[in-house]
Every structure is written in structure tokens, then in C-alpha cells.
Amino acid sequence: MKLYYRLLVQFMGKGFMFVAVHPLDFWMYLVGKIIRMAFFFVFIFSIFRVAPEFAGYNFATGILIFVTYNFIDILSQTFFFRGLYHLQELVRRGTFDRALTYPISPLFYTAFRMPDPMDFISLVPVLMLLGWALTQFAQLLTPLAILLYILLVANGLLIAFALCTFLASLTFFTQEMEGVWWFYRYAVQVGRYPVEIFRSPFQFILTWVIPLGVMITFPSRALLGILSWQFVGGALVLSALLFYVALSFWRFALRRYSSASS
Amino acid sequence: MRKYWFIFKMELTQLMELRLDFWVKWLTSLLIVIMNYFVWTTAFASGKSFGGYALESIVAYFITTSFLYNVILIHRQELISRDIVEGGLSTLLVRPLSYPLQIFCRAMVSRIVYTAIGAVLIYIVSLFIIQFPMPAPQNIALGILAILFATILYTCFDFSLGILSFWLARSNGPRWIFSTIGMLASGIMFPIDLLPSWLEKILFATPFPYIIYFPASVVVGHFDSTSLTQGMLAGFFWSVVLIILTATAWRRGIRTFDGSGI
Amino acid sequence: MSIIEVKKLSKTYTYHRKAPGLWASVKSLFHREKLYTHAVKDISFSVEEGELVGFLGPNGAGKTTTLKMLSGILYPTGGEARVLGYVPWERRKEYQKQFAIVMGQKNQLWWDLPAMESFILNKEIYEVPEKQFRTTLDELVDLLDVRDILDVQVRKLSLGQRMKCELIAALLHAPRVLFLDEPTIGLDVVSQQNMREFIRKYNALKKTTILLTSHYMEDVEALCKRVIIINHGQIIYDGLLADLVDKYVDHKIITVSFKKEVQKKDLEKLGEIREYKPQYVVLEIKNDHVRERAAKILTTMPVDDILIDEAPVEEVIRKIFEEVAPRK
Numbered sequence: 001m002k003l004y005y006r007l008l009v010q011f012m013g014k015g016f017m018f019v020a021v022h023p024l025d026f027w028m029y030l031v032g033k034i035i036r037m038a039f040f041f042v043f044i045f046s047i048f049r050v051a052p053e054f055a056g057y058n059f060a061t062g063i064l065i066f067v068t069y070n071f072i073d074i075l076s077q078t079f080f081f082r083g084l085y086h087l088q089e090l091v092r093r094g095t096f097d098r099a100l101t102y103p104i105s106p107l108f109y110t111a112f113r114m115p116d117p118m119d120f121i122s123l124v125p126v127l128m129l130l131g132w133a134l135t136q137f138a139q140l141l142t143p144l145a146i147l148l149y150i151l152l153v154a155n156g157l158l159i160a161f162a163l164c165t166f167l168a169s170l171t172f173f174t175q176e177m178e179g180v181w182w183f184y185r186y187a188v189q190v191g192r193y194p195v196e197i198f199r200s201p202f203q204f205i206l207t208w209v210i211p212l213g214v215m216i217t218f219p220s221r222a223l224l225g226i227l228s229w230q231f232v233g234g235a236l237v238l239s240a241l242l243f244y245v246a247l248s249f250w251r252f253a254l255r256r257y258s259s260a261s262s
Numbered sequence: 263m264r265k266y267w268f269i270f271k272m273e274l275t276q277l278m279e280l281r282l283d284f285w286v287k288w289l290t291s292l293l294i295v296i297m298n299y300f301v302w303t304t305a306f307a308s309g310k311s312f313g314g315y316a317l318e319s320i321v322a323y324f325i326t327t328s329f330l331y332n333v334i335l336i337h338r339q340e341l342i343s344r345d346i347v348e349g350g351l352s353t354l355l356v357r358p359l360s361y362p363l364q365i366f367c368r369a370m371v372s373r374i375v376y377t378a379i380g381a382v383l384i385y386i387v388s389l390f391i392i393q394f395p396m397p398a399p400q401n402i403a404l405g406i407l408a409i410l411f412a413t414i415l416y417t418c419f420d421f422s423l424g425i426l427s428f429w430l431a432r433s434n435g436p437r438w439i440f441s442t443i444g445m446l447a448s449g450i451m452f453p454i455d456l457l458p459s460w461l462e463k464i465l466f467a468t469p470f471p472y473i474i475y476f477p478a479s480v481v482v483g484h485f486d487s488t489s490l491t492q493g494m495l496a497g498f499f500w501s502v503v504l505i506i507l508t509a510t511a512w513r514r515g516i517r518t519f520d521g522s523g524i
Numbered sequence: 525m526s527i528i529e530v531k532k533l534s535k536t537y538t539y540h541r542k543a544p545g546l547w548a549s550v551k552s553l554f555h556r557e558k559l560y561t562h563a564v565k566d567i568s569f570s571v572e573e574g575e576l577v578g579f580l581g582p583n584g585a586g587k588t589t590t591l592k593m594l595s596g597i598l599y600p601t602g603g604e605a606r607v608l609g610y611v612p613w614e615r616r617k618e619y620q621k622q623f624a625i626v627m628g629q630k631n632q633l634w635w636d637l638p639a640m641e642s643f644i645l646n647k648e649i650y651e652v653p654e655k656q657f658r659t660t661l662d663e664l665v666d667l668l669d670v671r672d673i674l675d676v677q678v679r680k681l682s683l684g685q686r687m688k689c690e691l692i693a694a695l696l697h698a699p700r701v702l703f704l705d706e707p708t709i710g711l712d713v714v715s716q717q718n719m720r721e722f723i724r725k726y727n728a729l730k731k732t733t734i735l736l737t738s739h740y741m742e743d744v745e746a747l748c749k750r751v752i753i754i755n756h757g758q759i760i761y762d763g764l765l766a767d768l769v770d771k772y773v774d775h776k777i778i779t780v781s782f783k784k785e786v787q788k789k790d791l792e793k794l795g796e797i798r799e800y801k802p803q804y805v806v807l808e809i810k811n812d813h814v815r816e817r818a819a820k821i822l823t824t825m826p827v828d829d830i831l832i833d834e835a836p837v838e839e840v841i842r843k844i845f846e847e848v849a850p851r852k
Contacts, residue, residue, distance in 0.1 A: 003651060010648050014634065014641065021636045021677070028435030032442040039446045046456055051305045097597045098632045102649050103620035109649075179286035186290050190297045197304035202296065258613065259599040 007104065008112055015117045026118055033122045037070065040192065041129070055196040060136035062194075064220045067130045069192045071153055072215060074126065076160040078119040080111040084168035088177045091257075100258070107165065107250055137224065145223050148232065152219035158239045159215050160188075162246035169246075169253035191216040214238055265359060266367050273371040288383060291328040298324035299392050315453065319482055322394045323453055325387065326478040329380045331450055334412050334473060336369045336376075337441075342424025343433055351519065362512060366417060373413070401483045404490065408477035411497035416473050418504035419444070421512070428515035449475025469500040525609070526570035527701065527733050528594065533603035535564040535589050535757075563589045565757040566603065573700075574731040576723075578738065578748030578765070582845055586757040587737040591703045594735070595625045607701055621650055624694035628706035631686065632693055633678045639689040640674045643696060650697035657696065664692045668722055684715030691722070704736040708743055720746045741838040755845055765837065772840050776814050777833040778807045783826040794821065803828075808835075 019026045044066060048059040057065070087110050090096040099109045134141065167184055171177050187210055195206050195213035207213030214235045221227040299321055306317045315323070342365065345351040354361055388394060397405070423440055426433040445451065447470035454465055454475045465471055476493050479485055485493065541557050564586040571577050579587050592598040594605060596612035596619070605612060610619035633642045647657045665671050668688045673681060678689065687707065694702070704723070708716045724747055727734050738744055744751060744765070751768065753761040761768060778795070785802040794817050795809035809817050814832065821827060 003648070006648050007645075010645050014637065014645070017637055017641065022432060022435070024430075025432065025435035028439040032439040035439075036442050036446065039451075042457060042461065043452055046458065047305055051307075053307075055304045055307075094627075094630050095632065097592065097595075097627070097630065098625075100597045100615065101595050101620055101623075101625055103617040103651075104649055174282050176283040179283040179290070183286050183290045183293070186293055190293070193297070193301055198300045202300065255599065258597065259601070 003104070004108060007108070008115075011112050011115055012117050015115045018114075019118050029116075030118065030121060033119075034125065037122070037125060040066065055194050057194055057196075060133050061220065061224065063129055064133045064223065065194055065217060066192055067126055067133060068153065068156075068220050069188075069216050070126045071123075071130075072156045072160055072191075073188065074119055074123055075157055076164065077116060079115050080161055081164060082116055083111045083114045084164045085177075085181055086114060087168050087171045088175065091171055092175065096257075106254065107247075110168065111161070111165070140225055141223070142225070145225050148222040148227075149219050152222050152232070152235060155235055155239045156215035156219060159211055159242055162239065162242040163210075165246040165250050166242075169250045172253040172257040188212065188215075194220075208238065211238055211242070266363070269359075269364055269367050270371055273368040274375065287332065288379065291332055291380075292383070292387070294328050294331075295325055295387065296391070314455070315484075318394060319484060320453070321392060322397070322482045323478055323484070325384060325392070325394060326397075326481050327450055327474055329384060330409065330412070330474050330478055332376045332380055333373050334409065334416050334477075336372045336416075337420050338365050338369055339420050339424035339437060341365075342421065343427040343437075346425065346427040346519065347431065355516070362421060365421065369417065369420075397481045398483060401481050404494075405477055405481035407494065408472075408480045408497060411494075411501050412473045412477045414501040415469050415497070415504055418501075418508040419473075422508050425512060425515045428518050444470060444473070447471070448473040449478065453479070469504065472497045472500055527573045527575075527608060528569075528571040528735070529604075529606045530570065530590075530594075531568050531604045532566045533564060533568070533590070533593060533605055534562070534566055534601045535586070535593060535598065536601040537561045537563055562757050564593070564600075567754065567757070567759050568603075569752055569759065569762055571733060571735065573733055574727075575750065576727045576734045576736065576748055578736050578744040578751040579754065580737070580744060580751055580841060581754040585754045587754055588705055590754070591625065591705050591735065591737065595623070595703060596620070597625075621697060622699055623701040623703070624697070624699040625703040625705065626690055626694045626707055628687070628704075628709040631678075631690055633686065633689055635679050636677060638675045639678055639681070639693070642678070642689075642693055643674075646693050646696050652697050656698075660696055660698060661692070664695055667725065668692065668718075684711050684718070687711060687715070687719065688722075691719075695726070698730070700732060702732050702734045704734060704738075706738055707736070708738060708740055716740065716742070723747055741836070741841065745837050753841065753844060760844065769834055769837065769840055772844055773835045775808050775810050775835060777835055778809055778814070778818060778821075779831040779833070780805050780807070780821060780825075781828045781830075783828045786825055790825075 044059075044062055047054060048062060052058065054062055087096070090099070090110070096110075099106045102109060163184065167177075167180055170180060190206065191212035195203055195217045198206055203213075207217075218227055218231065218235050222232065302317065302320050302324070345354065351361070354364075388396070419440070423433070423437050426436060430436070447454075447465050447468060449471055454462055454471050457465070472493070476497060480490065480493070538558050538560055541559050563584075567586075567590065579590070581587050589598065593600050594607055594612050596615045599613045608619060608622055610616055612619065633639055634645075643661060646652075647654075652660070665674070668691065670685065670688050670692070673685050673689070678686060681689065691707070707723070708719050711719065720743060723734065723736070726732065727747075736743065736747065749764060749766075751761070751763070751765050752759055753768075761771075775795075777798070782803045782805075786805070788797070788800055791797055791800070791805055791807065795807040795813070797805060798808055799806040807817075818830065818832060821830065
């Protein structure tokens with residue numbers, strides 16, 4: 001455990017160094033992210049200006065879901081998304097072979113080797129929005145609700161990691177991952193909206209199968225005190241299950257890579 | 263002319279090779295259509311029309327947009343950038359074949375194939391998932407003209423971003439920020455006229471809306487004849503401007519490329 | 525017990541074939557035909573601790589595949605192998621900490637950062653204690669003479685400098701077994717020389733077992749007493765380099781320069797002419813006749829200088845590959 005902590009610190013440090021090497025990239029990404037966030041903020045604002053009730057959510061709760069989405073999205077970008085996404089490059093160049101000779105978990109190396117610590121900066125506007133949303137329903141908040149919110153956000157991150165690991169494993173079967181990752185990016189973007197807006201069977205699929213509901217809507221509902229205990233339990237079981245499945249699939253895919261690559 | 267026909271056929275063959283990408287791309291579009299359908303159905307639940315849109319026309323708008331997204335936004339910038347950075351361009355330049363024309367020709371292949379597939383998919387969606395009115399024939403005819411301008415505009419943008427590599431060793435950042443802004447400002451995510459009017463005005467002073475928003479609105483029949491004429495003139499104007507700018511940039515870029523002596 | 529033991533190791537790859545043409549492409553959207561290549565076929569050998577063995581063969585002979593299997597990167601299709609007593613493809617941490625692989629064309633250094641950063645990362649990955657890290661690094665840096673480039677971005681280094689840093693990165697955890705896959709590929713002559721010098725010194729100093737593949741015969745000649753030659757996935761020779769020449773070559777090369785012009789037809793009787801100028805000739809003469817013919821040249825011709833050489837190893841190997849006819 002201590003080894004992986006030390007490695008994570010190392011990788012983070014390298015992330016900062018990269019920023020120093022490519023400052024233009026850094027500014028471009030930062031500005032782009034903020035513009036994108038601002039745009040959607042304006043968009044949500046526009047929707048609620050016309051329709052004050054959106055699937056039973058008001059403006060503040062809509063913002064809460066938007067913030068939660070960004071939380072999970074930004075944290076997964078910061079830590080593991082880039083690494084898993086760029087696995088295709090490692091495989092294409094043949095440098096992934098190297099990862100297999102290191103005395104550490106190849107999945108850990110792949111996922112966490114290129115974090116983007118500067119992404120924390122884009123958390124600032126998100127936290128500001130969260131602060132504002134919290135003041136809107138201050139009377140609903142209990143310590144338990146806040147604790148559950150944090151727990152479920154972490155749970156959502158674990159789900160995101162499991163999904164990304166699952167998709168990254170596909171890299172060992174095909175070299176055409178670009179479309180797959182785009183699909184993931186778009187699918188997660190659906191999570192900006194509460195899953196309640198989707199009619200069955202889509203609602204069920206998006207809650208439990210592509211578990212955006214569990215990832216994003218559940219934490220918000222827990223914070224508002226409208227999530228039953230059964231669902232909290234279900235969310236935890238689901239993430240554990242997904243994590244297990246993703247890990248097994250990764251091992252299977254790795255085994256295949258080791259037997260088939262040339 | 264024969265050699266371009268040959269390139270055309272080669273590209274078509276290559277397109278078929280990337281089979282996973284091919285299917286996933288369309289799955290992504292379907293996902294976006296479904297998401298937007300539910301988002302807007304929910305928004306309309308509170309009654310009223312929405313910023314001048316009826317539910318049907320906004321659903322039609324999103325279906326058209328996701329079609330246009332796949333047909334117009336065929337990007338070749340990574341390829342161009344790689345050709346320049348890795349020096350492959352020098353061998354391509356000495357061949358009796360215009361490099362820009364060749365790029366354009368290959369992109370057109372994808373466009374034609376995707377148009378055919380898109381048409382079939384839209385028909386299937388309209389039968390089984392979402393009912394929406396088919397566009398009137400005169401709207402389609404006008405739409406084709408608007409799509410032509412849109413294709414020119416996007417090709418120019420795409421090509422310019424690709425040849426940024428003449429001047430920048432790493433152009434990922436600028437390219438990323440452009441595609442992010444383009445995504446939002448061209449109307450793929452939502453109709454531009456639903457944004458606050460100050461933002462709408464800013465966007466209409468740029469060529470972005472003419473890439474997706476304008477042709478989509480023409481097809482859907484969202485415009486009266488005055489704004490239609492204005493839009494067409496603007497589309498024509500921007501096409502001419504961008505062609506001139508891109509051609510100038512290309513000519514200058516080649517000179518710096520020759521100078522670098524790869 | 526041998527440090528590397530390989531028994532009947534095999535590896536088969538699958539790949540897809542696509543007929544040319546558009547219609548075939550459309551079909552390939554749904555189905556692709558599978559084909560097999562036998563990259564490595566039933567090879568067996570063993571290596572003792574401290575040996576430096578050369579692995580020779582043309583492109584696609586199966587050298588890299590074998591090294592990858594011994595590194596645990598690839599699972600074999602059949603057979604067994606043990607390195608340091610471990611089965612490589614189980615990828616046990618204890619094993620991974622005791623070997624290293626350097627691939628000439630695939631770098632592990634971080635491109636955008638100074639090499640030193642990659643070294644520190646490897647220190648963490650291999651859990652090398654700080655003190656040991658410092659001494660090992662110092663030693664390697666001196667041996668390779670790279671002290672002044674450690675803080676330069678790797679992308680700014682020349683290929684030769686980069687390979688030196690690659691070697692350091694691979695050796696920081698003091699591996700007992702080292703696999704070198706084409707370590708000198710693409711290097712200029714001087715850098716190749718340096719690299720060889722280093723490998724020889726390191727092997728002598730640390731008694732590290734080294735398995736080396738290379739295209740360059742000079743590498744093998746300079747470094748390896750023992751060679752394993754592999755072609756079409758099979759071992760066709762395993763033994764001393766010196767014996768290889770005796771076994772496969774029945775002639776020596778005699779180079780003579782003359783004081784005066786000598787007719788070509790006078791020389792033809794002596795042996796096969798490789799190269800001829802009026803005052804210079806290179807002859808290929810069967811081993812049995814060398815003594816007698818050399819004497820004859822010295823006594824009957826206006827000799828300025830005469831040299832008797834073994835046939836170059838490169839030529840020997842080429843001959844072997846040509847003789848062992850390619851099978852399908």
C-alpha cells in the first residue's frame with residue numbers, strides 16, 4: 001500500500017513537471033474546460049428560466065446534480081482517465097510490454113501514470129457552485145446526509161474507475177478505441193441530467209446498467225435526504241460488483257494480450 | 263481525375279477496415295438523440311412552447327444535428343498534424359497529387375458513406391423509437407446548400423488546425439480548445455437561439471453557427487425567408503473568407519516546412 | 525542448476541487475412557479469416573550464471589519473441605521455461621525485481637522529462653533503498669560517462685546518449701539476469717563501440733547473466749563466447765562462436781599485395797578469386813590447401829605483403845541461413 005502511495009506521489013510530481021514543459025497545453029485545457037462549464041451553466045439557467053420544474057427538480061437541485069457530475073468527472077480525469085485512455089498508445093508503440101515487467105500491478109501503472117494535477121484548478125468553480133447550491137437547501141442538510149453524499153461520490157468514482165478499466169481492457173482486443181472512448185464521454189455526459197427524466201426501460205438501464213444514476217443522481221438525492229437505505233446498499237453492492245467484473249475482465253484481456261500480441 | 267477516384271476507393275476500403283469505430287460512432291449518435299429527446303420531453307412537461315420551439319421541432323432539430331454531426335464533422339487534423347510533425351508530408355508533397363485535395367477527397371468518402379448510413383438509421387429510429395415529422399422536400403433542397411457551406415467551413419477549420427503543426431511542435435492544446443468551443447458554439451449540444459440573447463449575438467458574429475445550427479434549422483424549417491436568405495449569404499461569405507485564409511496559411515506553412523529541412 | 529532453463533518452448537501467433545478489394549472489405553466488417561504463424565517452435569537451451577550469450581537470427585526468426593516470453597510479457601503456446609527458478613509468465617514480483625529487459629527500439633524513459641526523473645521513478649517501482657540507489661547510479665553514470673546529461677530532457681538527447689540512459693534505468697535495481705534486445709540498433713559506430721565496451725565491463729564486474737540479440741555481427745563477435753542461432757523459430761546452432769566457424773567454414777581468406785603486376789590467370793589456379801586488382805588479390809582457399817598454397821605464393825610471386833584470415837563471422841552466419849533452406 002505504501003509503495004502505491006509513494007508511486008502516486010511520484011506520478012503526481014511528474015504531472016506538474018509536464019505542465020512546466022508544455023505550458024500552452026495547460027492554459028488551453030484550463031480555459032477550454034472553464035468555457036465548457038460556463039456554457040452548460042448558462043444552458044441549465046436557460047432551461048429553468050422557461051421551465052421552473054424539471055422532472056421534479058428545481059434550479060438549485062439541478063445545479064447540485066450538475067456539480068456532482070463535474071466532481072466525479074474532474075476527479076476521474078485528474079487521476080486515472082488519461083492513463084487508461086492512452087493505453088492505446090502504449091500498446092501501439094509496444095511500450096506496454098515494459099509495464100508487464102515492472103514488479104507492480106500493470107493496471108495501477110497504466111491508470112495512474114499520467115495524472116493531471118492541474119485539473120484541480122477546474123474544481124474551484126465547481127466548489128463555488130456547490131457552496132451556492134448548499135445554501136439553497138441548508139435546512140435539509142444533516143451530518144449524516146453530508147457523510148452519505150461524500151461516501152456516494154467516492155462510490156461513483158469507483159464505478160467510473162471500473163467502467164474505464166473495463167473499456168481500457170478492450171484495447172487488448174482492438175486498436176480502434178477512439179470511438180469507444182467518445183461513447184464513454186458522451187454516455188457520462190448524460191449523467192448531467194437526473195435519471196428521472198428518462199422513460200423506462202431507459203431509466204432502468206441508465207440507473208443500474210450504465211450506472212449513471214448510481215454514480216451521479218444518487219449522491220445528490222442522498223444529500224437531499226430522499227434516497228432510501230435500500231438504494232444506498234444497492235449502490236455499494238453494485239460498485240463492488242462492477243469493480244470485480246472490471247478487474248476480472250482486465251485480467252482476462254491481459255492474458256489474451258500476452259498470448260496473442262506480436 | 264482518375265487518381266482521385268482511386269484514392270476515393272482506397273479510402274472506402276480503409277473505412278471498412280475500422281469496423282468497431284464505425285459501429286460505435288453510430289451508437290454514440292443514437293445515445294445523443296435519445297438523451298436529447300428525453301431532456302426536452304421533460305422540459306416540455308410543464309406545458310408551453312420553449313423559446314419558440316414546439317417539442318416536435320426540437321426533437322427533429324436534435325435528430326438532424328446528430329446526423330449532420332457525423333456527416334460534416336469528419337476531422338483529419340490529427341492525420342495532417344502527424345504528417346507534418348513526423349515528416350511524412352515531404353514524401354507526399356513530391357507526388358503529382360495535391361495534398362489538400364487528397365485530404366478533402368478522402369474526407370468526402372466518409373461523408374458519403376455516413377450520409378447513406380445516417381439516412382437508414384434515422385428511418386429506423388423514426389419507425390421504432392421516436393416519432394417525428396420528416397422534413398419537407400424544399401427544406402431538404404435548401405438544407406443541402408447550407409450543408410455544402412457547412413462542409414466547406416468545417417473542412418477549412420479542420421485543415422487549418424491540422425497545419426498548425428507547421429508552426430507548433432505540439433498543437434494538442436489549441437486543437438482541443440477549438441473542438442470544445444466548436445462543439446458548443448455550433449449548436450450540436452443545443453439550439454443557439456435558446457441561449458441568452460447577448461450570447462446568441464456573439465456567436466452569430468462567428469462562423470460557428472453555420473456549421474451545424476444553421477443547416478439543421480434549415481432542414482427542420484425553423485426559419486422564415488428573410489433569416490433564411492441572410493443565413494445563406496452569411497454562409498457564403500464565411501466560406502469565401504475561410505477558403506482564402508486557409509489557402510494563404512497553407513502556402514505560408516509549406517514554405518516554413520521546406521525551410522526546416524526535414 | 526542453470527540460471528535460465530528453456531524446454532520445448534513454443535509460440536504461435538494468430539493474425540487476419542483480408543483479400544484485396546472493396547467487397548472483401550465489406551465482408552470483413554462481419555467476419556475475418558484467421559491464420560497462424562509459428563514464431564518459436566520447440567526450442568530448448570540453458571544458460572549458466574554469469575554467461576553472456578548471443579542470440580542470432582534474421583528478422584522474424586523468433587529472437588524477440590523468445591526474450592519476451594522469458595520476460596513474462598508473452599505466454600507461450602507450449603513448453604516450459606524457468607529463469608532464476610521462476611516461471612516468467614507468472615510475473616512474480618520476486619522475479620521481476622531480479623531481471624531487466626532493454627529493448628533498443630522501445631524506450632522506457634519519459635520523453636518530456638530529464639532521464640533522472642525516470643531513474644527516480646524506477647527506484648520507487650523496484651523499491652531500491654536510497655543508499656543503494658545512489659551508489660549504483662554513481663557507478664553506472666561513471667562507467668557510461670553521462671553525468672552532464674542527466675538533467676536534460678530525454679527528447680533533446682542523441683540516440684546514443686538515450687540508450688546509455690535506458691541501460692542505467694534498467695540496471696538500477698541490480699538485476700541478476702539481463703535481456704538486451706538489439707541494444708545497438710540505429711547507433712553510430714562510435715556509440716556501438718561504447719555500448720559493447722560497457723556491456724563487456726558490466727558482465728565481468730557484476731557476473732550478471734546476459735542474453736543479447738543483435739543484428740550486428742560485431743556485437744556478437746566482440747562480446748559473446750557462446751551463440752545460439754535461431755531461424756524460422758528453431759535453434760540451428762548452440763555452441764561456441766569459435767567452433768561455429770570451424771564447423772561451417774572449410775576455407776580461409778588470403779589477402780596478398782604484390783610488388784609488381786600479376787596475371788589473373790596465374791592466380792585462378794590457387795583458389796577462388798574474391799577480388800582482383802593487378803597488384804592485389806583476395807583469395808578463398810580450402811583449409812587443406814592453405815599451407816601449401818601460401819608457400820607457393822610466397823616462393824613464386826613478387827609478394828609485398830600476405831594475410832591469412834578466418835572467414836568473417838557475418839559471412840558464416842549468412843551461409844548458415846542460406847543453407848538451412850526456408851521451410852513453409
